[in-house]
Amino acid sequence: EAQVTQNPRYLITVTGKKLTVTCSQNMNHEYMSWYRQDPGLGLRQIYYSMNVEVTDKGDVPEGYKVSRKEKRNFPLILESPSPNQTSLYFCASSLEDPYNSPLHFGNGTRLTVT
């Protein structure tokens, strides 16, 4: 089944403890992206990648890192999480780019930082 898989679905952590949220797609998509969803703000882009080894900042990249060493994987790293990073996170992928081919989303990771 074609899908974007995120893990974990739920994560509770403490301030400053490094964490990684994994994202994998099995559709051979070129484009991958991370978003955070907060009430009243919609989805805001954190980082995106047009291809392997090519990543770029979105609108809210501070406090996050990403890597794209393989086409299928695009992990999101929080080196030192803070409470303002408590949010619902979505990974998405697209065959070419999000204008010409639809974004496929994972089911989300709900992160709580205390």
Add this chain to the structure above:
Amino acid sequence: AQSVTQPDIHITVSEGASLELRCNYSYGATPYLFWYVQSPGQGLQLLLKYFSGDTLVQGIKGFEAEFKRSQSSFNLRKPSVHWSDAAEYFCAVGEPMKTSYDKVIFGPGTSLSVIP
């Protein structure tokens, strides 16, 4: 900078009634326009998109949207709502004529409740 507004935070309709969700954008040219739906506990799914051509576009699940350049709007409609349509709906905008098609800006979303 381009932006997307969805004036209605929450809408409640009765099953079988018609639906219109509003979306306005601010951008000088005609952007790529999208509607995505988010069912509870899931990621987003594309309903439809518009870039050029016929200003009335048809999507999945019986939805349609109309682009009105004069009003900078891209409202989503459905003639008869089903209980399964209860979800969060996001309008989104993409900036055309860029060298890299990399960013889609999402609106804040409209939450739809359906009364049986």
